[in-house]
Amino acid sequence: MIQIAVLGYGTVGSGVVKVMESNHDSIREKAGVDLGVKYVLDLRDFPGDPIQEKIVHDFEVILQDPEVRIVVETMGGLEPAFTFTKKALEAGKSVCTSNKELVARHGTELIQTAREHGASYMFEASCGGGIPIIRPLRTCLCADVIDEITGILNGTTNYILTKMIEEGREFSDVLKEAQQKGYAERNPEADVEGHDACRKIAILSSLAYGKRVDFTDIYTEGITGITPADIQYAKAMGKTIKLLAFSRKEGESVTAMVSPYLVDKEDPLASVNGVFNAIFVHGNMLGDAMFYGQGAGKEATASAVAADVIEEAQVLGRSVMSSWDPQKLALTDVSGTAKRFFVRARGEEAEFSRAQAVFGVAEMVRAGLPGEYGFVTEKMTEEAFQEKAGEFGAVISRLRLREKEALGD
Amino acid sequence: MIQIAVLGYGTVGSGVVKVMESNHDSIREKAGVDLGVKYVLDLRDFPGDPIQEKIVHDFEVILQDPEVRIVVETMGGLEPAFTFTKKALEAGKSVCTSNKELVARHGTELIQTAREHGASYMFEASCGGGIPIIRPLRTCLCADVIDEITGILNGTTNYILTKMIEEGREFSDVLKEAQQKGYAERNPEADVEGHDACRKIAILSSLAYGKRVDFTDIYTEGITGITPADIQYAKAMGKTIKLLAFSRKEGESVTAMVSPYLVDKEDPLASVNGVFNAIFVHGNMLGDAMFYGQGAGKEATASAVAADVIEEAQVLGRSVMSSWDPQKLALTDVSGTAKRFFVRARGEEAEFSRAQAVFGVAEMVRAGLPGEYGFVTEKMTEEAFQEKAGEFGAVISRLRLREKEALGD
Secondary structure (H helix, E strand, O other), rough: OOOEEEOOOOHOOOOOOHHHHHHHHHHHHHHEEEEEEEEHHHHHOOOOOHHHHEEOOOOHHHHHHEEEEEEEEEEOOOOOOOHHHHHHHHHOOOOEOOHHHHHHHHHHHHHHHHHHHHOOOHHHOOOOOOOOHHHHHHHOOOOOEEEEEEEEEEEHHHHHHHHHHHHHHHHHHHHHHHHHHHOOOHHHHHHHHOOOHHHHHHHHHHHHHOOOHHHHHHOOOOOOOOHHHHHHHHHHHHHHEEEEEEEEEEEOEEEEEEEEEEEEEOHHHHHOOOOEEEEEEEEEOOOOEEEEEEEHHHOOOHHHHHHHHHHHHOOOOOOOOOEEEOEEEOOOOOOOEEEEEEEEEEEOOHHHHHHHHHHHOOEEEOOOOOHHHEEOOOOOHHHHHHHHHHHOOOEEEEEEEEEOOOOOO | EEEEEEEEEOHHHHHHHHHHHOHHHHHHHHOOOEEEEEEEEEEEEOOHHHOOOOOEEHHHHHHOOOEEEEEEEEOOOOHHHHHHHHHHOOOOOOEEEOOOHHHHHHHHHHHHHHHOOOOOOHHHOOOOOOOHHHHHHHHHHHOEEEEEEEEOOOOHHHHHHHHHHHHHOOHHHHHHHHHHHOOOOOOOOOHOOOOOHHHHHHHHHHHHHEEEEEEEHHEEEEOOOHHHHHHHHHOOOOOOEEEEEEEEEEEEEEEEEEEEEEEEOOHHHOOOOOEEEEEEEEEEEHHHHHHEEOOHHHHHHHHHHHHHHHHHOOOOOOOOOOOOEEEEEOOOOOOHHEEOEOOOOOOOHHHHHHHHHHHOOOOOEEOOOEEEEEEOOOOOEHHHHHHHHHHHEEEEEEEEEEOOOOOOO
16 A cells, blocks of 8 residues: 655645545556555644544654655645655655645746656646646647647636626625635635736646746736626627636747636637636647636545546656756747737717727727727737827726637638 | 557548657657657558658558557558557557547457557547547546546537537538538448447446446437427527537446437537537546547547557556456446436427426427427436327427536536
8 A cells, every 4th residue: 555645634635535535446446556645744633533543743754754655735835835845755755736836936846856856746736626737738738739728727716707797796796705605715816816827827838838937927917907897898799708827839939928808708718607717728739629627626626636646656766757847938028919909998989980090990899888988909919009008098998808710610 | 769650641640640740859858759650551652742651551561560669540440450450469569549430349359458468559539539538537537436428529410510500500401511521421320320429438438437338338319300490499498409428327327328418508518619529527526527629630639649659658568557347337228317308399389288297397498480389398217208208299309408517606
């Protein structure tokens, strides 16, 4: 039996223990590995709970026990998760994690440490929760040159947007409800400002393009500015609004951005609703593919962590190859990237001709709101848009349009 | 360099050669294997084409060459594909294929032969074309007990249904167009009667449930009976019609079926249009997940074959573990499975009360067609439906409803 230690008995950690116990026999049969949880590290005690006999409070117990070959880090946050992970890898123990913050910040170093010590550092659950995406990128799309990744990578914001759209409600109102239901944290900034999605697209882009993408380089906008009026216009256009985390490679240059986008109803990303996540990938041979599932949740995330544990157990003593180079990838300045913009403008529809004159060929959008009208600009760079918006003057708000080539015929 | 031989220089075979050439450096870098195509077996010659220097007409050349470690079988059909595959595996060469007919018929035996000779037999491209599904089932969902697979697994029928729905056209008319465009074969029976989807769900179910599912045991209905009138009713219900290949495990019993279904617009499978395919999977921990992409096409399919080639190259001399037991899985008789049915009935709406009396609580559906009306029955077994339909007498046609629990909140 291969012994595991789980760091942190919170939502994901307890989920991993549950998966290992509930599906133990099925895992042994399907994957050929016999896995057991020997320790659970937590500050708390759980008197009366069967987990109590596995609880330890001192990481050294785990580190010094040669029977423990795999460490599952589900503590979250940077410290002590980083120190514990580093020490475990240096001791030749493989580590897997759901901690996107740690992977985005120190993944490059930890992958390197793992490799130097014949261990593996894996993080399937760090992006898209239960959705298999990191392993498919490594093993299924390895014959492809990947040139685009676009994801709905944050369940909280997708839940909020879905509710706002379905029920025509205000952001702050839906946020409060999401917090009550446990879908949003008390301090929701990391989610609603797009930081969480930003870390995830940085990890996925690093893997897809083979070089380290620094999340702090990625232009990021959240959903706090989205209003019911924006949604009325979106509906008038037959579109929906999604917070997309996006990166694209053209030649040697890579662009990345996190921002709300207007998405066509026909786009498969449009039907990803509620707490679900999806990751769209384009490969030079594969074409379009999409991976859809639960982006969070105890058992779904634990299922992804457990798949990493299984793979690490199958290759004990070897490093799982990772194609992520420590060399940093320089991102293109987003101001030079082109797209169409939707604009809410102050004034009357009669003034549309001025919008046309300033923004080029523009398409009017009517949502029946008094004292304003909407339009879609021609394709232009962010910089050109800023300039024209300054000249035009009457911009209330603007949204980017996701440009997607025809799907199928 | 690891040498490959490709059997059959048709659509997929030439795609594999293209992937190997176009992405050679990227594959070496990402996957750490240096792959070269040494031979291409084809009856034809290709004078003037650079491929000509690799063309051989005799399989023995490939079989006897110890440099060839991996054979890509993209011939299609049962013979000589079966014999060549068997011989290659017996010679310790790994084989990968896109040939679902061969895998559905002889996969069990060929997996066994591979294992006995330290080789691998892989078939990612046999289901869902370019969509990564078989490898994710094996490596990403290995911690899960899978209890449902539902797929749109045939691009031809999905294209035809999409066109019929979008344009209100007749089946035969759209089929003709699909044939002209090359989306349907001259003899379209395997596609439109559901046989192709049936083979694929048999393969996926064998992998998911760990025992051989015989495709000849699966109840299969195609789309030839779908009419524009059915589509009018579907639209009136806010639903769409999809040919679904479906299997579900409850306890020790497994049901499988291929049939057109009415699918809710909210269901992620509803937005899979045109030639795209998607595979929905439910795991006991993961919950709902879906894999979406191109179900056919030269390069997409070749991308999936190439991923198999790469994995086989990485583990040369070992067998990739497969969890598919030769023991045949007995399927439950579909007549005992329950669902709701949509019925088109001859007569006037005033006669609806009789429908209610016969079919239990029923919900009327109006599509404005003269001399008929529609309704949805309560949930009942196929057998009970048959019986009640006989009693009722006035059934013009019927469609099954896909029952899906709420997705997210």
